[in-house]
Each structure stands twice: as structure tokens, then as C-alpha cells.
Amino acid sequence: MRIHHRRLSALATIASLAAVSVLAAACGSSDDDNESSGKVTITVEGWRPGDEQGTIDAVNKQAEAFMKENPDIVVKPVEWEWNAETFATQLAGGQLPTTFRVPFTDTKGLAERQQIADVTDDVNALPYAEDFNPSVLAAAQGTDGKIYGLPTDVYGVGLHYNRDLFEQAGLDPDQPPTTWDEVEADAKAIADKTDAAGYVQMSTNNTGGWMLTTLTYALGGRMENEDGTEASIDNDATKQGLEMLQTMRWVDDSMGSNTNFEWGTINEAFAAGKIGMYMSGSDVYNALVTTNQVDPDSYGLAALPLSDSPDAGILGGGSVAAVSAKASPAEQEAAVKWNDFYRERKNYDPDAAVADAEVLKASDQPIGTPTLPIFDQDTWQQVQDAIKPYVNVPRDQMTSFTDGVFDQQLVPEPAAHTQEVYGILDSVVQKVLTDENADIDSLLADANDKAQALLG
Amino acid sequence: MSSLLARARAAAPPVVFLLPMLLVFGLFSWWPIVRSFVMSVQQTNLVTDPVFVGLDNFRAVLDDPLLATAVQNTLWFALLALVIGYPVPLVLAVIMSDLRRARGLYSLLAYLPVVVPPAVAVLLWRFFYDAEPTGVFNSVLGWVGLGPVPWLEDPSWAMPSLVIEATWAAAGGTVIIYLAALVSVPPELYDAAEVDGAGVLSKVWHVTLPHLRGIMLITLILQIIGTSQVFLEPYLFTDGGPDNATLTVLLLVYDYAFANTTGGDYGKATALSLMLAGALALMSVVYFRVTRRWSE
Numbered sequence: 001m002r003i004h005h006r007r008l009s010a011l012a013t014i015a016s017l018a019a020v021s022v023l024a025a026a027c028g029s030s031d032d033d034n035e036s037s038g039k040v041t042i043t044v045e046g047w048r049p050g051d052e053q054g055t056i057d058a059v060n061k062q063a064e065a066f067m068k069e070n071p072d073i074v075v076k077p078v079e080w081e082w083n084a085e086t087f088a089t090q091l092a093g094g095q096l097p098t099t100f101r102v103p104f105t106d107t108k109g110l111a112e113r114q115q116i117a118d119v120t121d122d123v124n125a126l127p128y129a130e131d132f133n134p135s136v137l138a139a140a141q142g143t144d145g146k147i148y149g150l151p152t153d154v155y156g157v158g159l160h161y162n163r164d165l166f167e168q169a170g171l172d173p174d175q176p177p178t179t180w181d182e183v184e185a186d187a188k189a190i191a192d193k194t195d196a197a198g199y200v201q202m203s204t205n206n207t208g209g210w211m212l213t214t215l216t217y218a219l220g221g222r223m224e225n226e227d228g229t230e231a232s233i234d235n236d237a238t239k240q241g242l243e244m245l246q247t248m249r250w251v252d253d254s255m256g257s258n259t260n261f262e263w264g265t266i267n268e269a270f271a272a273g274k275i276g277m278y279m280s281g282s283d284v285y286n287a288l289v290t291t292n293q294v295d296p297d298s299y300g301l302a303a304l305p306l307s308d309s310p311d312a313g314i315l316g317g318g319s320v321a322a323v324s325a326k327a328s329p330a331e332q333e334a335a336v337k338w339n340d341f342y343r344e345r346k347n348y349d350p351d352a353a354v355a356d357a358e359v360l361k362a363s364d365q366p367i368g369t370p371t372l373p374i375f376d377q378d379t380w381q382q383v384q385d386a387i388k389p390y391v392n393v394p395r396d397q398m399t400s401f402t403d404g405v406f407d408q409q410l411v412p413e414p415a416a417h418t419q420e421v422y423g424i425l426d427s428v429v430q431k432v433l434t435d436e437n438a439d440i441d442s443l444l445a446d447a448n449d450k451a452q453a454l455l456g
Numbered sequence: 457m458s459s460l461l462a463r464a465r466a467a468a469p470p471v472v473f474l475l476p477m478l479l480v481f482g483l484f485s486w487w488p489i490v491r492s493f494v495m496s497v498q499q500t501n502l503v504t505d506p507v508f509v510g511l512d513n514f515r516a517v518l519d520d521p522l523l524a525t526a527v528q529n530t531l532w533f534a535l536l537a538l539v540i541g542y543p544v545p546l547v548l549a550v551i552m553s554d555l556r557r558a559r560g561l562y563s564l565l566a567y568l569p570v571v572v573p574p575a576v577a578v579l580l581w582r583f584f585y586d587a588e589p590t591g592v593f594n595s596v597l598g599w600v601g602l603g604p605v606p607w608l609e610d611p612s613w614a615m616p617s618l619v620i621e622a623t624w625a626a627a628g629g630t631v632i633i634y635l636a637a638l639v640s641v642p643p644e645l646y647d648a649a650e651v652d653g654a655g656v657l658s659k660v661w662h663v664t665l666p667h668l669r670g671i672m673l674i675t676l677i678l679q680i681i682g683t684s685q686v687f688l689e690p691y692l693f694t695d696g697g698p699d700n701a702t703l704t705v706l707l708l709v710y711d712y713a714f715a716n717t718t719g720g721d722y723g724k725a726t727a728l729s730l731m732l733a734g735a736l737a738l739m740s741v742v743y744f745r746v747t748r749r750w751s752e
Contacts, residue, residue: 084714084715085715086714088720089502092503114503115501195590203698205695256588257587257588257589257604257606258587259609259698260609260694260697426697427699430697430698431611434611434697434699435698435699
């Protein structure tokens, strides 16, 4: 009996130790052993949640082609979308794809906090490393001058409008507004004659600040000085922009009653025909098609109206394909190779652009949505010419933008604490859109103080 | 086989059988609590090595002008929930306990919202709260010549709108608790009251409520603790807006940790969480001290 007791206690102890080690293993990071087999496995940002099957097929096809070209690398595309709220915990928990795109505005902060990998050597090994437009490459560089990813797409903000609603309101869909006064008048016409809101602007999750900054640029103002050391939120252009919103919302009643919109929800509402006009990146048409199934015939894209101010310009931004700080050197190298293959080469090499267009065509994906040059304008033009036969987006409904954008000054987003400043501006936009008596001057003075406190 | 199990049971110390439970509870409940104490005095982004910063995080939280807004909003939510949300389940339970027929059906109807996943419920209510005159609630109000109401679109309307949805979502659970307590009221007391000529209201006042007093005090403190930690509704409906009108303490904790795109301030977030937990614990102790005499 005594012996039995001992043996059973020992057994129980072993069993519980085993349980502990299983739990510990489950909690610990699962270090990849894939390099021991001679192959490197990486997960990559594939498609957005809610994307149609064609988008998924197209990415998977590209992954297969890539693995044929690089037999030592296994690529697994996964569903992923940049979301600031989950990024840091995904990174800490080892749940991030090996490579993913982050907005221009976030690269420097992420690099500073060592949350994305320094891939300078891998990028410099690419044949076109010397040819990047320096101001675009700067978006992928940290304050230490090292390169933290590949800038893969550049947009300028445009005015997206619903051609059907223009017609219903008695407006000419081929003559989109070219001044902000016309935007205001057209918005009122749409609101008066249809059930839709004439003009809507994003307001939450930092997009309110992003779009107020866009409006400010269009009217010739700036939110910060170039070094990002001085806040200038209380400038005349921002004030003028907010006064215009105030008039449209409360006097003209042309912005509808719902004001709580961000990037995804405003796309949804626009695709559903509830919005006449809104500002967003020039490349948003892709998402409108693959995620929101917009009717191509109803879609129009106009150049953003600019004021006469010599400083007036359109806000430009983009994405950097970055690599997780937790990736091993071999995984980092593989990730940059994939980004070169899947995202960058088509921006540089006309043959690669054609090959990419072939795949997109086979899965019925949008081809030819307006973008801006990542390299020089000649390279961009050659690529555009090469894919011309494949273009399936309604380019003739985007001529106002494509004809006008190269005459417009492209202004980068505020240099320092960009998203935090946008967060401060969110409140200002929300206040103006939800409170008829909002005092714009004091709102801006207050926001400027808060921003200045951040900039130091 | 069974004799082996019996022998194991006889031989192994009880702690062995408790071990799996202790492990899970320790790992998923107590370890995070201990970690949050540690993180509240650190600056960390969960990737690089944390830096010890003493009480800086607590100071930074107390210096944040948004803290006052968040505390005010949370108190406002708690007060509204008390005024709107606290009597609703009590009234429902008293009415339902008086029903003779189909009581099960009414219990089901009252409890159903609790079964609906909260995120789904919020999505549903966002439709109802559409501020356009064509929105669900506004259409209904329009039939009787009222509205349209800017449910979530106006700083002064937003919070009451959240409370209405939260009450709808949570009332069912409390109704069940009250119903169970009401069963324990001896029916003779009602008969006696009736003989004395008591109407429905005075029966409720003199018989039902005194019997429910103990339960009501518990549900009250549970509700206060619950509403002080309100997060889901402001996060999903309004994200704290418009203009921070629905920013609550827990949402501020969340914003510290996750809303900043370049990596959160987990130190500040845990510092504020601990301060909230401390305040609630203190309040609970005071509450039970004060009400001890009443509930006996």
C-alpha cells in the first residue's frame, strides 16, 4: 500500500508536470523549424476580410508563380488588413504575417519602436533600388536613414462621386465640380433632389483628421511645419474648411444626418448609393469593387478642387510593405523577394506589369485604377502604356482626376505624430458635424495646443 | 479499471485533482492581474525590453485632460443606467410573477436579448438608431409626429441612446434573479394583505419589495460595478464620439493600449485599469458597510 501510494503520487506529479509543459509550450512562441528543412516559409498579407473569391484566387495564383521562381521559399497568403488597434498585440503574440503593408504615416514610428525589421540590405540588392523617387522612398525610411520596407503604392486624394446621383439631381456627371463652391452647390442639389447625402466626410478612427488635413491642404494651409516641430492647426485654411462643412451640414443640410464614418463604412455607404461625393485616396476604387461591389457605371473620380493659394495641393500618401521585427534574416530576405515579385516589380518593369494584369484579368479583378509614380514619371508612363489593353476600370469616368493630378502639388502628411494629431482633429470634425453651435475658433485653438504639446 | 481509479483517488493528495483548475485559473485570471501590476510601472511595447518608470504612468494618467471627461461620462452612464435600467427588470419581474398564464413565454421573451451576442445586438441597434428620418426608430416616431432624433449623432443624445440599448440587452438576466426571489415570498402574505384591503401597488410596496430588499441591494452594486466598466456600447456604437461625449474610463484604457497606431502605451493603460479596480473595490467595501444593516 505504501509503495502504491508513492508510485501513484509520482505518476500524478509526472502527469501534472506534463500538463504544465504542454501549457507552457502552448504559451511560448513556436519557433519555426522550417529552416532546418532547407525551405523558408513566410506568411504574407493576401486579401482583406470580406474580399470576393476572385481576389483570393489571384493572390494564390501569384504565390504559386512565385514559388516556382523561388523553390526554396514557401509563401502562404493570409487574410489580413492593416488595423492599428490589433497590430501591436498581433506582433507581440507572433500572429502577424511575416510581411504586410502599413501606411506611410506609421513607418517611422514603427521603425523607431523596433516593431518592423530593418531590410536596408535586402532592398538595396534589388535592381531598381537606386531609381526610387526619393520623396517616396523617404516614407519607407526610419529617422535613422535605414530602409524598413518597399513603398508599393502611392495615392493622391481625389473626389469620388456617384454619377447616377449627379444625373438624378440634374447635374452633368461629366462635369464634376472644380471649385469648393461648386462642391457645395452640387451637394445641395443632390440632397434636395435625391434621398442621398450630397457630400460626406469621414470623422472617426483618425480618418476625420486625415480628411480635415486633406481639406486644409486643398485650401492652402498646413497642420505642421515641415520638420514637424510646430503645430499650425489654427490656420485660416482649416478654419475656412470647417466653416464650409458647418454650412453644408447645418444651413444647406446637404451632408445627411449620419456623420459617423470611417474609411470602410464610407466606402460601404458610397457603394450603396447613399453618398453623392466624398474624398478618399485615388486608389479606393479597387476596394469599392472587390469589397463593396460598387456599380462601375455609377462611379466617377474627379481631381480635388484646389484654392488659388500657391500652397494649395492634394494630400498624398501610400503604403510600405514592411516585414515583422520578429522574422529571422532568412524570412526577411524571402519577404522582400515576395514584395518585389508581387507588389513592386509591376510598378517598374512593363513586362511584369503585363504578367500581373494577366493574372488579375483571369480572376476578373480591377486593372488600371489611378495611382501615382513610385519611380520617375517615365517609368510610370511605360507601365501604364503596357497595361493599357488590360484596363477594365471605367477610365473615361476618371479623366478629371487622371488629366488633372499631375498639375497638382502633392503634399505629404504631417511629419510628426501624424496619427495622434489626426486623433485630435477627429474631435474637431465631430464637434462641427454634430453641434450646430460649435465655435470653430476655440476648437482650433484648443486642438492646436494639444498638438503642440505632442510635438514638444 | 474502476478499482484503479478508486485507489488513485485514495492515494493522491487532493491538490493533484485541483491542479488543472488552479493552473487554468492562475494562468488566465491571476497571471494577467499580476502582470498588469508589473506593467503599470513599466514602459513597454511588448517587443523591446521594458523599462522601469516608477509611478510615471499613474502621473501621466492623472495629468490627462481626457480622464476627467471619461470619469464624468462613466458616472453619467451609471446614473442613467440606474434611472432607466435599474427599475425596468424589477417592474418586469413583478408583473411577470403576477401572470397566471404563459409565464414561460414571457420569461423567454425577457431573456432572449441576453442570448443575442452583444456585437450582433449593437449592429442591429445601429440600424434602429439611423439618424435619417427613414431610420427604424425615427420612422416609428414619425408616425406619431415626433423626431427625427439624432440618436448617436448628437453629443447629448448619444449617451442615453447607449443606455437604452444596454438596458434592453441586460435586463433579462436581472429579471430571472428577481423572479427566483419572488417565488420565496409566502403567498399567505399577499392573501393577508388583500384581506386588509391592499391594492396592487400597496401589495408590491408592503410585501414584495421588503422581501426583495437583499437581492435588490446585490443587483444594485453589481449594476454599479458593471456600468462603471462599460466598454462595449461606446466602443461599437460611437467609438467614444461625438467629440468624446461617450468616452468612458474603460474605453480610455483601451485607447491608451490600442488606439495609437504606432504601438500602445500599455503602462498607462494598466495604470488606469488598476486605478479603476481600486476605486470599485473601495466603493464595494463602503457600500456593504453602509447597507449591512438594511439587508439584514
